[in-house]
Amino acid sequence: xxxxxxxxxxxxxxxxxxxxxxxxxxxxxxxxxxxxxxxxxxxxxxxxxxxxxxxxxxxxxxxxxxxxxxxxxxxxxxxxxxxxxxxxxxxxxxxxxxxxxxxxxxxxxxxxxxxxxxxxxxxxxxxxxxxxxxxxxxxxxxxxxxxxxxxxxxxxxxxxxxxxxxxxxxxxxxxxxxxxxxxxxxxxxxxxxxxxxxxxxxxxxxxxxxxxxxxxxxxxxxxxxxxxxxxxxxxxxxxxxxxxxxxxxxxxxxxxxxxxxxxxxxxxxxxxxxxxxxxxxxxxxxxxxxxxxxxxxxxxxxxxxxxxxxxxxxxxxxxxxxxxxxxxxxxxxxxxxxxxxxxxxxxxxxxxxxxxxxxxxxxxxxxx
Numbered sequence: 001x002x003x004x005x006x007x008x009x010x011x012x013x014x015x016x017x018x019x020x021x022x023x024x025x026x027x028x029x030x031x032x033x034x035x036x037x038x039x040x041x042x043x044x045x046x047x048x049x050x051x052x053x054x055x056x057x058x059x060x061x062x063x064x065x066x067x068x069x070x071x072x073x074x075x076x077x078x079x080x081x082x083x084x085x086x087x088x089x090x091x092x093x094x095x096x097x098x099x100x101x102x103x104x105x106x107x108x109x110x111x112x113x114x115x116x117x118x119x120x121x122x123x124x125x126x127x128x129x130x131x132x133x134x135x136x137x138x139x140x141x142x143x144x145x146x147x148x149x150x151x152x153x154x155x156x157x158x159x160x161x162x163x164x165x166x167x168x169x170x171x172x173x174x175x176x177x178x179x180x181x182x183x184x185x186x187x188x189x190x191x192x193x194x195x196x197x198x199x200x201x202x203x204x205x206x207x208x209x210x211x212x213x214x215x216x217x218x219x220x221x222x223x224x225x226x227x228x229x230x231x232x233x234x235x236x237x238x239x240x241x242x243x244x245x246x247x248x249x250x251x252x253x254x255x256x257x258x259x260x261x262x263x264x265x266x267x268x269x270x271x272x273x274x275x276x277x278x279x280x281x282x283x284x285x286x287x288x289x290x291x292x293x294x295x296x297x298x299x300x301x302x303x304x305x306x307x308x309x310x311x312x313x314x315x316x317x318x319x320x321x322x323x324x325x326x327x328x329x330x331x332x333x334x335x336x337x338x339x340x341x342x343x344x345x346x347x348x349x350x351x352x353x354x355x356x357x358x359x360x361x362x363x364x365x366x367x368x
Contacts, residue, residue: 020148203231236276
């Protein structure tokens with residue numbers, strides 16, 4: 001086994017990202033130390049990760065022996081000096097440049113000169129973080145995505161002063177976890193968050209212009225564009241408190257490029273604490289981390305005027321269902337479009353992301 005495979009890894013920061021990183025490295029055979037300024041946060045992270053391994057056993061994903069072995073790799077720390085023997089340190093603290101710079105300067109006095117220090121920053125330049133370090137050649141970015149064990153890609157960011165051997169060791173470490181390492185340069189937003197500006201900023205702009213509601217945007221991005229999550233669902237997952245800083249950081253780094261302008265909708269929501277899943281409410285409401293479906297499926301459809309005459313395209317796949325719903329709402333079904341005050345027609349299209357062309361039902365309301 002190589003030295004990288006046996007590396008002792010430290011994770012600084014015991015929040016959602018820190019916990020995920022701890023779990024990932026522990027389950028892939030690494031000894032993992034983790035530290036936070038709050039001892040309560042360290043204890044909570046330890047319990048959380050241990051529970052995750054136990055849950056995997058209950059679901060039949062791993063054996064009890066594998067879970068116990070992974071849990072034995074967890075080493076909670078109450079002092080920063082406890083990580084002195086670590087080969088790789090991964091910082092996962094607040095997305096604040098001064099906080100990170102101060103931490104990196106302190107870490108250099110704790111770990112050996114051969115240890116790699118990596119930041120999980122999602123938007124700050126690695127060169128900025130390493131500016132005050134005595135050995136910037138061993139500083140790099142190691143950007144994971146939430147939830148870390150599930151999102152199987154990791155960005156390794158090389159700054160202008162990062163040594164090649166640093167990148168090679170980090171890649172070997174990530175490869176052992178089963179994640180795919182993507183090597184990117186130290187540019188604003190790196191790769192994923194740069195590309196994500198189109199999803200976030202345009203989604204927010206659509207909402208600003210009242211072209212559609214946030215849930216309609218998410219629905220279309222999932223069902224029409226093939227995304228697993230829409231921009232507002234994703235903002236709730238990452239946390240608006242974090243994403244708002246990323247938006248501002250990338251906007252500033254691109255010299256206030258108008259395409260990346262942060263939305264004015266964001267600051268009031270951050271001030272109100274509507275961060276997303278972590279606070280129980282964001283664009284959606286959550287209970288125990290799961291999105292609540294507030295729509296009442298048993299609620300009858302809104303009543304139409306008794307004078308509403310509806311003609312439904314006879315070729316519509318869901319003609320019977322639409323007729324029933326229209327009648328329940330109080331409408332009168334007519335056989336000729338000339339007699340109708342409301343037409344429901346069915347255009348046809350192809351689902352390009354499916355291997356076999358398939359017609360889809362797209363109800364379109366036409367007022368004659």
